[in-house]
Amino acid sequence: MTSVLTPPAEAPRAPVRTRNGRLLALVTGLLGLGLAGAVVHLTQGTSAVDAGDVLGLVFGGSAEGTADVVVEARLPRLLAAVLVGVALSLSGAVLQSISRNIMAAPDTLAVNAGAHLAIVAVAAFGVSLPLMGAAGVAFFGGLGAATLVLLLSGGGGTGSARLVLAGTATALAMIALTTTLLLLFAQETRGLFAWGEGSLDQNGLSGVRTFAPLVAVVLAVLLVMGRRLDLVHLGDDHARALGVSVTRVRVSAVMLAVLLAAAAVVLAGPVGFVGLAAPALVRLLASTVPRLHRHIVLLPVAALAGAVLVITADVLIRALVGSQTALEVPTGVVTTIFGAIFLIALARTLRISGSPGEPPAATTRTGLGAARYRVLLIVIALVAVGVVIGGTLAGDAKLLLGDLANWVTGQAGPIVSGVMDNRLPRVVAAVLAGASLALAGAVIQNVSRNPLAEPGILGVTGGAGFGAVVVITLVPTSGFWLQAGAAGLGAVLAATLVFASAARRGFASDNLVLIGFGVWAGTTALIALLITLTDPWNESKALTWLSGSTYGRTFEHLVPMLVAILVTVPVLWYLREVLDLVSLDEETPRLLGVRVPRARLALLVCAVVLTGAAVAGVGVVSFVGLVAPHAARALVGRRSARVLPVAALLGGTLVCLADLIGRSVIAPAQLPAGLVTALVGTPYFLWLLHRSRS
Incomplete structure (x- = not known):
């Protein structure tokens, strides 16, 4: 494709008067x-000056003031x-x-x-x-x-x-x-x-x-x-x-x-x-x-x-x-x-996409043997465990491994118990949210056949955020479960709008991205509208939530993410080969007997459920759904059977590490984890974009 903004085709010459008339009209x-x-x-305006007064001003008969x-x-x-x-x-x-x-x-x-x-x-x-x-x-x-x-x-x-x-x-x-x-x-x-x-x-x-x-x-x-x-x-x-x-x-x-x-x-x-x-x-x-x-x-x-x-x-x-x-x-x-x-x-009407391609990392490390894959998986899991332990011990109050062992055995003092009761749910929430977003990103990239797609860029995260903010701002006394349900509903509505709009062009990847960007921008504007209308002088509460914070999380907040993972992971594992096929093209899975629309719908529903649960749990976290699947493909190749578990571990590790940095760098003040992941993930994304310029 050379350009999406080409001059109009040469049309039969209209009379000059007609052409000038159109421009004049x-x-x-x-x-x-x-x-x-x-x-x-x-x-x-807010004053008592009405239309009659303004007209009077124009014609020289206005009232005083x-x-x-x-x-x-x-x-x-x-x-x-x-x-x-x-x-x-x-x-x-x-x-x-x-x-x-x-x-x-x-x-x-x-x-x-x-x-x-x-x-x-x-x-x-x-x-x-x-x-x-x-x-x-x-x-x-x-x-x-x-x-x-x-x-x-x-x-x-x-x-x-x-x-x-x-x-x-x-x-x-x-x-x-x-x-x-x-x-x-x-x-x-x-x-x-x-x-x-x-x-x-x-x-x-x-x-x-x-x-x-x-x-x-x-x-x-x-x-x-x-x-x-x-x-x-x-x-x-x-x-x-x-x-x-x-x-x-x-x-x-x-x-x-x-x-x-x-x-x-x-x-x-x-x-x-x-x-x-x-x-x-x-x-x-x-x-x-x-x-x-x-x-x-x-x-x-x-x-x-x-x-x-x-x-x-x-x-x-x-x-x-x-x-x-x-x-x-x-x-x-x-x-x-x-x-x-x-x-x-x-984006629904313009034909702006050529044939979609598979992720750039799809061709790397395709020859990784089973034994080396298991070793790599164990290493990544150990790194994840190390980050979780570090996140549990570090923060505004430092703990030692002995304190952690005493807490596990029930022998810790009240100070250590208080810190652990507050900190451990945050660490687990970060891990579950990162794993959920990474899995959702891997699915969306394969289904859309766009290596740079992720739940945020496709508008799903924005829809979930809008649903949750509606409840937070309009029902201040709402409980967590109402907020979680609203986030899930918002994610579903946003995903429905994006994919229904893109269906006209056969889910072409460029159309999906542009429509998703439009939905993201629209939901962001609606969120700002809600904040300014309901509580314009206390935007920090919504800003913190929209930035993806684990602050104040309890074990109750982990339930939606845990349920989403338990429900969707078996489905994704069952459809892992189908996920590989739909990432190739439209014809190959059909020739092999795959009902593509039904399979695509099932996969996208899983991605939406995972995204909605993550947003309900920790708020809006950007780029995890992009970075983790890409890094997983670069390490283990493109087979979903290997990408999904590695991506989940990398996603959980990334958000947990971001949460640890946000809690430690400027302690006792804190930065939301979503801001840290955006700052870390953006350079990686831009590098991917630069690498794929050719």
Whole structure:
């Protein structure tokens, strides 16, 4: 596959008047929607100023105080919505063009996550910067993230799934760092959680006055570069033949796109998916409005579409929950939900995947003999036992092996008994959660035939997290079993949505990844919406749970994971040969008499049950379902009979080790295990992605 963003096929020439009429109708329609939304936007607010007062202000008959309310409170929010929509849409349009990939955007290239991390890091360490200084910090954070993602994805043109996977991995690592700072520096970063979802609240017009000239200048420069962007978008060889310096144009365009995204982040926080949805929608209209493929037309129309999208989202959220409540709801949550729906619909319809391939590690160590495999399995098991013992002994209070032996025999004192009663359930919970996620990841990778898939990237973990957070926030007195049931239900619903949507393209791996990314983004936005609506000033409880923490776990919390493993492992072992066959292709298992849909459904149900139980037990833990199966295949080959037990041991060891690090490094304070696994797993994932670039 060369590109997922190719110019539309040459169509029969329509009369110039008809073509201009279509473009004029599109621009007129967008302007009409934008003006109508702006009028409604100005009538919404917490003060007593209504639509009649605003109209009176326009025609010179306003009541006293109306002008102050409109100019000082409502107009800044409206102008911020326009500016953010324009900046993000221009950024996304440019990134899509230079990567020739319709999925490129400030979100999928981790620009927003990098800029957000930079801003939070500055705030956490008590550094106060002016707006332009903050913009510079955000610019370098976003530029570093975008550069890394583009390098790992081969410039973006090698496939949408690769671009999204690289961007998602980088964003998850940066989100983990950001969440760590929010938890460790709660006072210094208070209020940045809601801002981190994209909030249009403004303190006067200073921010708009600062960044509006910057956005205008960048737009003018991009329009001047329009012809060169057209040629680069068509192909590097074609552009070079016409005298265009492709490298210079690409570097300049990336820097301008990141600058636009950084300005939007500083002004309103990371407003999600505007940079993806608005320009992609405009590009999809190019088949009926052919002149849209020219950047001198595309860029202004995309900017207008982005402004309309952000205004509409802000109007909608205030109409649904009221202006007072809407002050606590980030507008970026609504745009992210819109964008997730758009991405899922787009991934269902676009043919963006070639033939799926087996995991890169599938061909390694295929000749490992039975005796060597048993020795390796014993070594891994001993390492796991060692980590479990270390996790039991180490922490804020250090124990000795003698203390452990006394506790086992019932001869320990009250202090040792108290420590063990609190610590042992945490260690066992980490092991069970890691084993569950590793098994789920191995199954999902084989069924989807995507070596980089895992429960988190496919949206299953996000669905489970959303289900649990619904209960935590709406029913604060709920018990563990209600939370566990909600997590399981959320995982089932998310998995059903992902795989039912991907069925249209025969479960093509790229489609699965993109749809899963959309579900993950949508559930993340819904979680943020619940937190900000129900308890915006105490987000730490949900942040800790969403980061995968074993804190406060008791033996009761282990039951769902233990039951899930006891139920699913016999099924997986029985279907181990089927699991190998479905990872090859569609035809081979059918020729051997396997009922592929039924087998795939049974395997995916096992993966969903394991994921839901793990999330219910310890919260959201990232990358274990990716790292452990890959490492297992690298050690023992691709046969599921060997991969499953090794992956389970490695997964349990990884989470237990992450929990130990989180409890020990900054004791008596603690880092959630999920943050540590994200920070450890992301480099491994990026290395896998880099290794498979060819």
